[in-house]
Amino acid sequence: MREIKDFTKNKKINFKKLEKFGFKLKDNSYYYHTFLLKNQFKMSVKINLDSSIFSEVIDTETDEPYILHLLEEKRSGFSEKVYKAYSEVLEKIKIECFEDNIFKANYTKEIIEYAKNKYGDELEFLWEKLPNNAVLRRKSTNKWYIVILTISKKKLGIDDDEIIEVINLHNTAEEVERSIDYKKYFLAYHMNKKYWYTICLDGTVELEEIYKKIDISYELAK
Template sequence: MRDLSDLLENRKIIKSKLIDYGFNQDYVFEKTLSNPNFKAVISYEKDTLFSKVIDLEMDEDYVLVDVKTPIGKFAAELKIEYEIIITDIIEKCTRSNVFKLSQTKRLMDKVENTYNTDLEFLWEKFPKDAIYRNKDNNKWFVLLVALDKSKIGLDGEGEIEIAVLKHDNVSNVIDGVSILEGYHMNKKHWITVPLDERISDEKLFELVENSYNLIS
């Protein structure tokens, strides 16, 4: 069995998407290859994916599809088909995992579980910018960005992650520490919240709920 962790670096597996793709309730996906004597099996275990091809006639793993050294034409054709399946699953069932801070991850879990929405990376040139939107009207209510602290006027060096949220009383909530003026959005209607624990999760989630309600 092949461990696919190397292909999942900076990717997050979305379990619901695995089910949508065709994985069973044990998170195993099986597909008979063009040669019906062989079957690809992809499984989700321990927060990663594993794969193999089974020779159904011999009832054993067909390991030639996982070797990197040159192989014969027959095995090479099976390997191409097998790799296409793996690539398609990773493309459709995972997302970029560029956001690393603990509070950012808690925010992402909260938003996805509460509003049934997925993180979207819309801009190829900005791989560290992503949005959550209301699926009913396609309006954004959270912009997540990883950027240098200096870009939002914070002291110190290095990168920070922020949530940009809509607000209906911006002037009264900005404190210059835990809530800043909107980054890359209309500063009259949007605020920026650094996600480095300077604000409580409770308050952060209240701001997210308010942002969602304002665009709904």
């Protein structure tokens, strides 16, 4: 089997979904088998507990490994069809069995789950060159109410090069002005500093307090 590089970058396995998809656990690895192009090829996928993934395509007539679909410069009409069928299986596995794991801070994960459970909203990654930044927007108005960013503390005026995850939230001008203390609440990074502020997702502000601020930001996104 050949390892598929970068397949699980910024992704994490949902093991329950693997089993639901049809993977079987054996010797600490998950295995899945399917057939391509009307049983002309058998495709096998192996996923280890560290999220590394391997695949193999076997020609059912010769019982030999088929690799032409992996050689981009040699793919032609038929091998292109094999590659398309092979890629569709992998993409389905990625969609149904893996979840985004871009943000690492526990606070960030809790906030994403909070917004998902309360408002039914999912992260949107709008900037191709900034894959570690995302927004959540209110469906009824399409307006942002959460912006999650990965930045250096120095961007907030803190004398520290540490890279952290932060949240930008909306509030009234009066409340923003009252809240800014450069310890828990900072002038909004890269947003309107009159109506938005930034909180570091490092435990400086308790989650329950952030949840209340999220609810206010959501209401203001009407």
